Amino acid sequence: MPKLLTGAEIVFKCLEDQKVEHIFGYPGGAVLPIYDELKNHPSIKHILVRHEQGAGHAAEGYARSSGKPGVVLVTSGPGATNVVTALTDAYMDSVPLVCISGQVPTHLIGTDAFQECDTTGITRPCTKHNWLVKDINDLSKVMHEAFRVATTGRPGPVLIDIPKDIQFAKAKYKKPNKEKKLNGKSHNKFSQDQIDELVKLLSKAKKPIIYSGGGVINSGPKASQALREFVELTGFPITSTLQGLGAYPGDDNQFLGMLGMHGTYEANNAMHDCDLLINIGARFDDRITGKIDEFSPNSTKVHIDIDPSSINKIIKVDLAIVGDVTSVISKINKTIAKRKNGHSKSNKSNIAKWWEQIEKWREKDSLNFINSDESIKPQHAVQRLYELTKNKDTYVTTEVGQHQMWAAQHYKFNKPNRWMTSGGLGTMGYGLPAAVGVQIAHPKKLVIDIAGEASVLMTMQEMSTAVQYNLPIKIFILNNQYMGMVRQWQELLHEKNYSESYSEALPDFMKMAEAYGCKGIKADSPAELDDKIQEMIDYDGPVIFDCHVDPNENCFPMIPSGKPHNQMILGPNDQEENKIKGKGKALV
Amino acid sequence: MPKSKSAYSIPSKKQKSDTYIFVVWVDNEAGVLARVVGLFSGRGYNIESLAVAEVDAVKNISRITIVTTGTPQVIDQIRLQLTKLVPVHKVAEFKREDKDVIFKEMALFKVVGKRNKIEKCLNACKKFNPVILDETKSSAVIQITALRREIDVMNKKLKPLGLISTSRTGAVAMTRGAKIFN
Numbered sequence: 001m002p003k004l005l006t007g008a009e010i011v012f013k014c015l016e017d018q019k020v021e022h023i024f025g026y027p028g029g030a031v032l033p034i035y036d037e038l039k040n041h042p043s044i045k046h047i048l049v050r051h052e053q054g055a056g057h058a059a060e061g062y063a064r065s066s067g068k069p070g071v072v073l074v075t076s077g078p079g080a081t082n083v084v085t086a087l088t089d090a091y092m093d094s095v096p097l098v099c100i101s102g103q104v105p106t107h108l109i110g111t112d113a114f115q116e117c118d119t120t121g122i123t124r125p126c127t128k129h130n131w132l133v134k135d136i137n138d139l140s141k142v143m144h145e146a147f148r149v150a151t152t153g154r155p156g157p158v159l160i161d162i163p164k165d166i167q168f169a170k171a172k173y174k175k176p177n178k179e180k181k182l183n184g185k186s187h188n189k190f191s192q193d194q195i196d197e198l199v200k201l202l203s204k205a206k207k208p209i210i211y212s213g214g215g216v217i218n219s220g221p222k223a224s225q226a227l228r229e230f231v232e233l234t235g236f237p238i239t240s241t242l243q244g245l246g247a248y249p250g251d252d253n254q255f256l257g258m259l260g261m262h263g264t265y266e267a268n269n270a271m272h273d274c275d276l277l278i279n280i281g282a283r284f285d286d287r288i289t290g291k292i293d294e295f296s297p298n299s300t301k302v303h304i305d306i307d308p309s310s311i312n313k314i315i316k317v318d319l320a321i322v323g324d325v326t327s328v329i330s331k332i333n334k335t336i337a338k339r340k341n342g343h344s345k346s347n348k349s350n351i352a353k354w355w356e357q358i359e360k361w362r363e364k365d366s367l368n369f370i371n372s373d374e375s376i377k378p379q380h381a382v383q384r385l386y387e388l389t390k391n392k393d394t395y396v397t398t399e400v401g402q403h404q405m406w407a408a409q410h411y412k413f414n415k416p417n418r419w420m421t422s423g424g425l426g427t428m429g430y431g432l433p434a435a436v437g438v439q440i441a442h443p444k445k446l447v448i449d450i451a452g453e454a455s456v457l458m459t460m461q462e463m464s465t466a467v468q469y470n471l472p473i474k475i476f477i478l479n480n481q482y483m484g485m486v487r488q489w490q491e492l493l494h495e496k497n498y499s500e501s502y503s504e505a506l507p508d509f510m511k512m513a514e515a516y517g518c519k520g521i522k523a524d525s526p527a528e529l530d531d532k533i534q535e536m537i538d539y540d541g542p543v544i545f546d547c548h549v550d551p552n553e554n555c556f557p558m559i560p561s562g563k564p565h566n567q568m569i570l571g572p573n574d575q576e577e578n579k580i581k582g583k584g585k586a587l588v
Numbered sequence: 589m590p591k592s593k594s595a596y597s598i599p600s601k602k603q604k605s606d607t608y609i610f611v612v613w614v615d616n617e618a619g620v621l622a623r624v625v626g627l628f629s630g631r632g633y634n635i636e637s638l639a640v641a642e643v644d645a646v647k648n649i650s651r652i653t654i655v656t657t658g659t660p661q662v663i664d665q666i667r668l669q670l671t672k673l674v675p676v677h678k679v680a681e682f683k684r685e686d687k688d689v690i691f692k693e694m695a696l697f698k699v700v701g702k703r704n705k706i707e708k709c710l711n712a713c714k715k716f717n718p719v720i721l722d723e724t725k726s727s728a729v730i731q732i733t734a735l736r737r738e739i740d741v742m743n744k745k746l747k748p749l750g751l752i753s754t755s756r757t758g759a760v761a762m763t764r765g766a767k768i769f770n
Contacts, residue, residue: 124623125630129674132618149674261595286597293600309668312661489595561595 028075030102056086061437077115092424214243215281250412265366294564399455402484429458637758701750
């Protein structure tokens with residue numbers, strides 16, 4: 001008879017069999033048996049965070065930078081509710097997380113016991129699936145199933161709620177099933193006919209554009225490789241969503257920059273005027289489409305996505321290909337290569353005019369800004385940071401707001417999994433703990449959180465985690481003393497009524513760094529910026545960099561809402577020429 | 589109409605909504621109904637009626653029948669979102685006007701009054717397979733099976749005849765002929 005194991009032992013057996021090396025967590029009454037078992041499993045390292053939300057975001061950073069699922073361990077009640085923001089964030093951005101939460105003993109469930117909450121009820125809408133394990137004999141099956149659900153198809157978070165008595169109870173351990181039965185839910189549902197149809201569209205297109213998204217990153221490094229081949233074979237211009245940055249090299253000439261609300265002029269105009277739009281692993285988010293009725297009005301639309309419910313959700317498409325991006329693009333590339341009549345050459349001449357038009361849009365140089373010798377412009381700071389770090393394999397996380405958009409616009413990513421940002425949920429406070437997770441996954445790499453001073457204060461306590469594990473993360477704060485994006489909208493939409501968007505009291509970040517036991521660096525003027533950034537890069541340990549930037553800078557270009565892609569507001573250079581009329585302003 | 593000050597888009601023209609019936613086969617496990625219903629409420633879909641019960645005790649399968657309204661795009665989304673739920677095995681949907689599908693609701697009417705009024709009630713229900721489940725000198729419980737709107741009509745009609753309480757199920761559905769839902 002096989003040995004009986006306790007629930008806590010089974011949890012670790014499963015984690016070992018799932019090849020988990022790191023878990024992010026915070027102990028508490030209802031998970032103590034699992035924490036007690038930790039010492040017997042040296043292959044699994046626990047990272048003690050300072051708040052469960054931090055554990056969730058760190059696991060997200062870990063997952064997004066490594067391609068492996070992030071594992072979170074929290075206690076019942078407040079432990080579980082604190083992780084809800086991170087679970088929702090992971091759900092919106094399709095990040096594979098496995099969250100294990102403790103629960104009060106089964107006989108106390110429903111009695112309002114100490115630190116009891118309806119964890120599976122609360123997390124049901126923000127996980128792909130969740131389980132309350134009420135029978136010890138189900139535990140190993142549920143654990144393995146959880147990893148499978150989190151990592152297959154469109155990835156996402158799952159949660160396993162384990163009552164304390166189940167952690168003590170004993171049962172046999174079951175190894176994961178090799179066979180992958182998916183309730184009839186296989187992910188590649190496309191046919192060669194669909195691929196042929198797409199290839200036909202490719203050869204006919206005169207004004208094509210590829211719009212790629214986070215799905216390419218989620219599909220793994222091979223997907224980015226296949227995408228690059230596809231773009232080269234076709235000669236088509238490519239733009240990317242916020243989450244897709246890095247799948248295609250940001251400094252390549254065929255790349256038009258990010259699209260959407262703060263995307264480039266050329267990318268958005270190309271989206272509007274194209275005759276063939278190929279969406280690869282993106283979901284027509286409302287920050288991308290602008291006004292739905294006037295979204296890319298004259299194009300044939302193709303959508304490649306692993307999640308069938310993404311198809312036709314917002315934009316009706318003409319050809320839908322449901323499948324994993326790697327498989328679909330590889331199949332397309334093969335099909336193109338098989339066609340003997342040199343499709344790529346003939347098509348490249350077809351689209352020469354289109355490229356001329358794109359070059360004209362490019363001349364607008366929509367990411368421009370008026371630089372200054374006196375104050376540091378935030379865009380300039382990101383550009384300098386990029387120039388000084390581009391030769392290293394740098395990982396960048398961000399918080400949410402203006403600094404996030406400037407980072408997306410001015411930092412060029414050449415590899416997938418190097419850019420971690422909260423796009424769907426827009427969680428301020430994401431970047432610092434995410435950087436912790438990234439650094440755990442990549443101990444030797446340079447990890448920078450491009451932050452805003454308001455966002456970073458939301459999860460600042462995780463600096464303590466960084467110091468505890470000597471994680472040399474660099475927190476690069478673009479400090480403008482405002483919730484910048486809020487202030488920008490108030491300026492443009494609410495007659496400059498800056499209601500509660502100014503932080504009257506901010507901590508001294510230098511002293512804060514000292515208090516946490518890490519290094520503080522401050523930059524006030526453009527003249528010292530490069531030296532200070534270099535000092536930050538060269539320092540072997542965590543750094544808080546307080547970069548004082550011009551507080552009045554706005555993030556341009558911008559699509560005002562209720563407007564289509566071809567009606568963007570451009571930056572100050574352009575605004576000098578055409579002042580926005582009062583009526584236009586109301587439409588932002 | 590005042591101009592939008594929002595950074596979200598303005599709703600575009602609404603398409604026409606139709607009534608559809610969804611049939612969902614799910615694992616009969618704790619919380620499965622909450623998942624299905626939560627999907628509807630969370631995404632703003634509407635539920636007109638709901639019927640759920642286990643139909644296969646060996647395989648542990650429950651069958652949920654949901655009547656809902658929505659534009660074709662919304663109906664598509666409902667099907668695709670339901671299919672994504674882990675305990676969902678299959679999903680079928682059809683329009684209420686579909687001639688190949690039978691759907692029925694059951695209602696229990698409690699009528700209190702003199703004998704002749706109860707007789708009148710029974711008469712009125714004739715078309716809908718009335719069954720008397722309980723009878724006393726001054727009351728009766730009548731069961732009928734009918735379409736939703738027919739039950740609505742009966743509900744109104746029986747009020748003056750002494751109807752004091754109505755209890756009704758959600759619709760259940762079945763295809764005609766030998767074929768089953770795919």
